Amino acid sequence: MAFAKELAASGVKVNAAYPGYTATDFDGHSGYRTFEQAANSIVSLATLDENGPTGGFYFDGAEVPC
Numbered sequence: 001m002a003f004a005k006e007l008a009a010s011g012v013k014v015n016a017a018y019p020g021y022t023a024t025d026f027d028g029h030s031g032y033r034t035f036e037q038a039a040n041s042i043v044s045l046a047t048l049d050e051n052g053p054t055g056g057f058y059f060d061g062a063e064v065p066c
């Protein structure tokens with residue numbers, strides 16, 4: 001949120017995404033979500049156009065409370 005506010009005038013967007021409990025090396029592949037599912041939200045946020053949001057927290061494309 002601090003970076004989002006500081007960078008707002010520059011046009012740089014700062015958002016956070018929760019991948020969910022995802023099967024990776026990190027958790028010994030015990031997560032119940034695939035990395036494709038986890039990456040989907042992150043790629044969407046990384047490819048926002050200039051009208052996209054900033055300062056939000058997202059899970060599966062939906063904004064959730066911080």
Ligand SMILES: NC(=O)c1ccc[n+]([C@@H]2O[C@H](COP(=O)([O-])OP(=O)(O)OC[C@H]3O[C@@H](n4cnc5c(N)ncnc54)[C@H](OP(=O)(O)O)[C@@H]3O)[C@@H](O)[C@H]2O)c1
Nearest residue numbers: 018019020021022023024025026027030031032033035038
């Ligand atoms: N998995 C989950 O359920 C989950 C949930 C919430 C948050 N997270 C967070 O997501 C982040 C990634 O977790 P993950 O589950 O994707 O872990 P992961 O499967 O262990 O993947 C970590 C990735 O980071 C790369 N990496 C590590 N050190 C690096 C470095 N110095 N430079 C460049 N790349 C480096 C590794 O590359 P190499 O393979 O080449 O070593 C690997 O691709 C962590 O911060 C974790 O806390 C994970």
